[in-house]
Amino acid sequence: MxxxxxxxxxxxxxxxxxxxxxxxxxxxxxxxxxxxxxxxLSKLRAGAFATAGLAAWEFDVLAALRRTDPPHELSPAQLIDQTMIGSAAMTNRLGNLSERGLIDREPNPRDGRSVIIRLTAAGAERADAAMLELVDRERLALGVLSADEVATLARLLRPLMDGR
Structure with missing residues (x-):
């Protein structure tokens, strides 16, 4: 070496x-x-998301919705589970995203006491643009490694993710 x-x-x-x-x-x-x-990586991600006019937290919520099958909707509880943030923070985030026209909040047809969060076309467009920029930037950052090294690194990091 x-x-x-x-x-x-x-x-x-x-x-x-x-x-x-x-x-x-x-x-x-x-x-x-x-x-x-x-x-x-946090700085790289923030820069990538900014190109789509998003903050990292906005991308996290929009991405969770975008990854679901059409019509790209989840309950607030499902979004909390997928983004690992608290209920109060999620309420605030959903309000901000709704004001920006990136999500819609609709009554839950199965439970009139709750809402369903649906990604709007503008939200999907922003999430897609941010994701494409992110993978380009991450690919560039990983360019110092060979494809085999990237695969090995991913394999080696996997066990560290479970928090033991």
Whole structure:
């Protein structure tokens, strides 16, 4: 393997190893890099969504609706499950998206006490544009890796997603 120059994580591990010489800092090699990649990804995503006039939270809601089969509708509870946010935050988000004409809130025909959230054509257009921009930017970011390395990385990250 070619000699790779130290990066910021190598430097922080070196500094901590001088302060805590008996500590096993091996997890930092991966987790600190994942944290930095996560921050970079958040910025990349925000930029991609902004090109479609969306904030990340708006994209999350619109994307959940867009992924469903036509007529692209879900209950607020289903949206909460899919986006992993609280009920109060979802109520606020749905109000904002409705005001912008990106979703419609309609009475639930199966339960008159609740509503169904339906993606509008404008919402679908924005979600699609944001997704296309996102995959282009992510493809570019992953361009430093070969196709085999990307596949290996995806396989290696999968077990870390379950939160153990």
């Amino acid at each position: 070619p000699d790779v120059p130290d990066d910021e994580v190598d430097l922080l591990i070196d500094a901590w190893s001088r302060r805590l010489p008996t500590a096993d800092l091996t997890p930092l090699d991966v987790m600190s890099r994942l944290r930095r990649v996560s921050i970079r």
